[in-house]
Amino acid sequence: MAPSPAQVLLAKADKKYNSSAGWFTSSSSKFEEAGDLYQQAANSFKLEKLFKESGDAFAKEAECREKQGERNDAANAWWNAAKSYKKGHPDLAIRALSSTVTFLTLLGRFRQAADREKEIAQIYLQESGDLGRACESFERAGDWYSQEDANATANGCFKDAADLHAQLGQFTQAVTRYEQVANHSLSSSLTKYSVKEYWLRAGLCALAARDPVTARRNQDKYAIQDVTFPSTRESKFLALLTDAVDANDEDAYTRAVVEYDQITKLDNWKTNILLRIKQGIQEAEENLT
Template sequence: MPSKSNAQILLEKADKKANSSGGWFTSSSSKYEEAGDLYQQAANAFKLEKLFKEAGDSFAREAECRELGGESNEAANAWWNASKAYKKGFPDLAIQALSQTIVHLTKGGRFRQAADREKEIGQIYLQEANDLRKACDSFERAGEWYSQEDANATANACFKDAADLHAELEEYPQAIQRYEQVANHSLPSPLTKYSVKEFWLRSGLCAVAMSDTVTARRNLQKYNTQDVTFSSTREAKFITAILEAVENGDLENFQGSVFEFDQVSKLDNWKTNILLKIKRQLEDGGVGLT
């Protein structure tokens, strides 16, 4: 019979302590505190053995003991440790553990940390589960919490990620609203002003993709008013060229403009995808003048 590992011995000790009926003189809170410490030791021992599911489960048991002992901060930390272990191949469990962490953090008014954890959830939905809708919701929630805590740069990064996802989900009005929000926050600061033309470019492409050339032109005028230097940028000229090609049903000019832009500023996946959608509409003769 194989001998038990150190982690398994610690886990059994922890289970025994958690399930023991304390004597007359031991308080239940000290029992849960001791059991929690043992579960934490077991979890770390499992991590050493690279048994990440078992490590996550042990941290989760620790978290439950911390809750029973009324230690909310320690419980939040234990759930977070559980999520980090679960991230090694168990994304659903990682999300559940992070959600538990957030419950404790928001109760304690620690919204900055709650936003960090919510952003992690968004990244897991995006990278592991490929669930764009849920990822988008998480990034927006994280962004709102960062805003409340005056962490505006981090909030903007989350809102920009959410805008990209809205566009991928073809929720163009919501995407435009988020891009404009991020641009408006970035305009006043010399440090972030340079990024505004990128947000307006994305917003402009969204308007074209929803077959609304009137809104696209109106927004372009609005951006030129907000920043007089915008009209001379490569981004503004690109949107204008795309708009004209679409309004004239001119596929050749459309492709020429895309090619030229790509020669100077390499198109990322997001832009490539939305431009392919616009191209397909053009080929179908489907971009109307609404």
């Protein structure tokens, strides 16, 4: 069987890459030509829907660009590699994106680095199921977005990180992140409406940590930061839950949850956290008997 156009281009690229520089050609020129051929091969493999081969060829292009000292081009090549690897090879996509981030940070392009780090977080979350690493990447992306004054995008990353901290049982870290996002949101009339949601989540995390004292103290703090908060359904719901947890009253807790859910449907995250809080009440009741 005759080689495909992509295989022909890859063979030419490999030959150029492994060739010796002649009298009239520099090493940099050799790698530039090889890089161009690897790029053509990568795009041709992509047309053939051979995404692993496409990613590998883009990775070889990136190596050539680095040998030329072309960091911008190396970063772009690694990103192209990641986009090909995403089609069925998440681990390789993460490696390629990590290389992209390395070059972008060296170039001081932190906004673009944050975009790629966020992609890494999403792959860990959706493909690998590694919540811990996804959380780390969301936080790193959030920090870089903040540095570039992209505060709305940063808040989105920090909120995602807070959700994951809670799922991992890291409730103190989750509360810190939710409060950070709430504080940023308070400063804008466009985002102030969402603060009650973040404070509710922070309060639920405090209760999941079996710390109703901190939950109550934080509710008092939120009421000072926004005098309208105590009148919201979120605040009243949180107060009822805190009283029930404090009294180890499972019936009162269940009533509060059912009544809230009848008006405002609970999402999966809240449902899971509320079940953990309920389990804490049950365990406390068992210890008393």
